Amino acid sequence: MNPTSLYIHIPFCFRKCLFCSFVIAVAQDHRREEYVKALILEMKKHEGGNLKTIYFGGGTPSMLDENHLDVLMDAIGKNFSFQNDIEITIEANPESIGPSKARYLKARGFNRVSLGVQSLQDRYLRFLGRNHDAQKARDAHRILREAGFANINLDLMYAFPGQTEEELQEDVRAIARLGSEHLSLYTLTIEPNSRFHAVQVKLDDDEKLARQYLMIARILDEYGLGQYEVSNFAKPGFGSQHNRNYWLGGPYLGLGVGAHGFDGRRRYWNTSNLQEYIQRASSAGQLIDGFEDLTDAQLTMEKLLFGLRMNEGVPWALVPPVKAGLLQTWVKDGFLLLENENLKATDRGRLILDELSARLI
Numbered sequence: 001m002n003p004t005s006l007y008i009h010i011p012f013c014f015r016k017c018l019f020c021s022f023v024i025a026v027a028q029d030h031r032r033e034e035y036v037k038a039l040i041l042e043m044k045k046h047e048g049g050n051l052k053t054i055y056f057g058g059g060t061p062s063m064l065d066e067n068h069l070d071v072l073m074d075a076i077g078k079n080f081s082f083q084n085d086i087e088i089t090i091e092a093n094p095e096s097i098g099p100s101k102a103r104y105l106k107a108r109g110f111n112r113v114s115l116g117v118q119s120l121q122d123r124y125l126r127f128l129g130r131n132h133d134a135q136k137a138r139d140a141h142r143i144l145r146e147a148g149f150a151n152i153n154l155d156l157m158y159a160f161p162g163q164t165e166e167e168l169q170e171d172v173r174a175i176a177r178l179g180s181e182h183l184s185l186y187t188l189t190i191e192p193n194s195r196f197h198a199v200q201v202k203l204d205d206d207e208k209l210a211r212q213y214l215m216i217a218r219i220l221d222e223y224g225l226g227q228y229e230v231s232n233f234a235k236p237g238f239g240s241q242h243n244r245n246y247w248l249g250g251p252y253l254g255l256g257v258g259a260h261g262f263d264g265r266r267r268y269w270n271t272s273n274l275q276e277y278i279q280r281a282s283s284a285g286q287l288i289d290g291f292e293d294l295t296d297a298q299l300t301m302e303k304l305l306f307g308l309r310m311n312e313g314v315p316w317a318l319v320p321p322v323k324a325g326l327l328q329t330w331v332k333d334g335f336l337l338l339e340n341e342n343l344k345a346t347d348r349g350r351l352i353l354d355e356l357s358a359r360l361i
Contacts, residue, residue, distance in 0.1 A: 003263075004052040005245045006080065008039065008072070009256030010061035011274060014095065014131050028274065035257075035274070036068045038281035040075045042255050047079035049253065053242035054088045060116075062092035066104050073108055087112055087241045089153075094132040094140035102147035113144055114153040114184070120174040121167065124160050134174075141178050151238060153182035158216065159209050160188055172216050176223035181238035183220060185231045187213075210351045217347075230309045230350050247306040249299065265299070267292045305357045308336075313344030323360060330356065 012028060012035075054076065064072075089112040090105060097115070105113070119125055120134040132140075144152055156175050158168055175183070187209065217227050225233040229247065232240065245252060254261035258272035268291035271277050280287050294302070300320060307314030316338060319327055327343065330336045335349035335356060345353055 003049040003251045003253040005242055005252035006051055006054045007252060007254045007259060008056050009259040010056055011059040011257050012063050013060045032068055034278050036071055038278045039255055041281045042287055043075055043079050046253050050081045052083045052086055055242045056090040058091055060093050060096055061090050062096040089114055089242060094137040097140040097143055099143055102143045106147045112151040113149055115140060117154045118157045119171055121171050152180045153184055154180045155184050157186045157188055158212055168212055172219045176220055182234045183225050228311050230353060247310055249303050265294060308345050313342045316341045316343050
């Protein structure tokens with residue numbers, strides 16, 4: 001495996017948000033030291049890649065102390081080479097960003113920060129169980145700018161039960177006015193391992209969510225954030241290179257508890273139990289909990305499905321002959337557009353792309 005993208009999972013969080021179903025660890029700060037050591041042991045098994053992107057995800061990676069980040073970044077530099085235009089992203093929550101941490105991250109080589117704002121309305125931040133308020137989010141964005149970051153992503157969540165069009169419009173404009181280079185859009189979903197699922201939170205109907213989605217895309221475009229993927233918007237030249245590698249089916253190495261990786265044929269995933277991960281890594285044990293070898297047909301289908309999520313679409317030549325008739329029907333129905341032998345989703349098609357993808361599979 002010679003990955004160009006590296007993902008490192010940092011599971012630690014101040015608290016678990018009510019919508020969260022990710023592999024995280026709350027009140028486990030005492031395990032940071034041994035977890036970082038375990039990450040480096042796993043990393044040494046995969047040395048040699050020439051990296052174009054590095055992504056620290058979580059969890060809240062910005063919770064790590066500077067000495068832990070130093071150790072990790074030094075280890076990455078020893079085990080991998082970097083391409084000249086490498087994109088190095090770290091996810092952060094507003095409460096973990098202060099002037100000193102922001103300056104450190106910039107000096108340490110991080111050149112992109114993904115800030116988990118979610119909303120700039122305190123009512124909905126409390127509803128989500130976030131550990132910050134709107135002012136803290138604004139402050140964190142300002143602090144990152146002052147530290148010299150010129151590539152910031154903001155996360156925006158919508159589709160809260162009872163959220164009005166006026167509330168959402170105000171929220172979208174408030175976040176867009178901050179002037180970030182990128183925005184990732186998330187629909188509130190009720191995941192099985194979340195608190196929202198346990199208390200049976202009910203979402204609004206699909207028709208309302210569709211109207212909200214189209215309105216968000218329109219407003220973001222007004223602020224220069226063009227849609228380049230179903231849930232991602234960016235100013236020209238600021239699309240996520242790390243995510244693009246995923247969407248194009250490129251190989252990537254995933255390190256850490258619950259992390260996934262892909263070598264171009266095999267998809268694998270590590271144990272999602274923090275204690276097991278640390279113990280297995282320390283004893284040179286097997287960290288992978290499972291894997292799936294994809295067939296040529298499966299690889300082609302994944303490229304087709306991910307390609308339809310991107311504005312650029314996919315070449316018609318990629319379409320399996322057995323699916324050609326179905327896709328041509330969707331072109332006639334206005335869900336897809338065939339232009340210069342390239343197949344793309346229309347605005348109408350993006351609204352039901354998950355449903356179309358399920359039918360294709």
